[in-house]
Amino acid sequence: MEIRKVCVIGGGAMGRQIALNTAIYPFEVTVFDANPACLEDLAAWEKNYLAGRIAKGRMTEEQVAGIKARLTICDTLEAALKDVDLVIEAIVEREDIKRSVLKQVSDLVRPDTLITTNSSRMVASLFKNDVANPSRLANLHYFNPALVMKLVEVVKGEHCSQETANTLMEFCKATGKTPILLNREVDGFVVNRILQAINDEARWLVQEGYCSYEDVDIACENGLSHPMGPFRLNDLTGIDVTLNVMDRRYEMFGEKPIGYDMIKSMVEEGRLGKKVGRGFYDYTK
Ligand SMILES: NC(=O)c1ccc[n+]([C@@H]2O[C@H](COP(=O)([O-])OP(=O)(O)OC[C@H]3O[C@@H](n4cnc5c(N)ncnc54)[C@H](O)[C@@H]3O)[C@@H](O)[C@H]2O)c1
Incomplete structure (x- = not known):
């Protein structure tokens, strides 16, 4: 048609x-x-x-x-x-x-x-x-x-x-x-699924103390040529938006998503990302 x-x-x-x-x-x-x-x-x-x-x-x-x-x-x-x-x-x-x-x-x-x-x-x-x-x-x-x-x-x-x-x-x-x-429906489609896998892995590395979030961003930007590392990107899209998505996953699968406590405490502290001047990074300076 x-x-x-x-x-x-x-x-x-x-x-x-x-x-x-x-x-x-x-x-x-x-x-x-x-x-x-x-x-x-x-x-x-x-x-x-x-x-x-x-x-x-x-x-x-x-x-x-x-x-x-x-x-x-x-x-x-x-x-x-x-x-x-x-x-x-x-x-x-x-x-x-x-x-x-x-x-x-x-x-x-x-x-x-x-x-x-x-x-x-x-x-x-x-x-x-x-x-x-x-x-x-x-x-x-x-x-x-x-x-x-x-x-x-x-x-x-x-x-x-x-x-x-x-x-x-x-x-x-x-x-x-x-x-x-x-050709078939799947939660998150393609891009958001891949993004989720990257974000989960990035948060796990930080949560388990393998490296800092700054270094994960440096790795993705310089080793994968991503324009922005996952934590910097998260500051842009909003930490509160991430918590909403995580809450939904928690509800659906009954398992705490990786890095859940870190994201939740950031929201409680008002560190919602670039829009408020602070997330993982400080944008006020
Ligand atoms: N923002 C993004 O990055 C993004 C990316 C891809 C897809 N989406 C999806 O696109 C959709 C819209 O997102 P957005 O970011 O533009 O949201 P938005 O809040 O900027 O706009 C939503 C609009 O819907 C209107 N609305 C609410 N109820 C309505 C109704 N009954 N009839 C007509 N209009 C109504 C609101 O007045 C508002 O202007 C959502 O489903 C979202 O998941 C968003």
């Missing part, structure tokens, strides 16, 4: 960048967010971003006019879903809220409109009973910042048809992305 018009639900950090990237390539795009303040902020952000592209000579006035004409910010879900071929849900990471939104989406779109979720961890099959014709339901997992990061993970659960997966792969390529296809 051919994708012409796309609806992005959620205009936060991910949704706005996915929407703008899609409009750049150039698809017709609508965006909806339940929070009107977010939509206002999105409009200002988009204007600012595009003006910056012109100022830097990366886009012409004409290109920007085209992008603006293709991207419509909608204040109702009904308006945003009108005549769309693909829906990308990028709302808050809450299963109950996603379920309710995906149910509404299923009622409002054509039976062949593809429905995807950008969830970081929830597999699409969790919602297969909420969507009529789940063969069109899949994960489309972008990375942050979605305008810059090339990778998109397309996840084809058992309920999802090969045609849906193929169409999504083609759509990603058409929007300048480098997609990969997971």
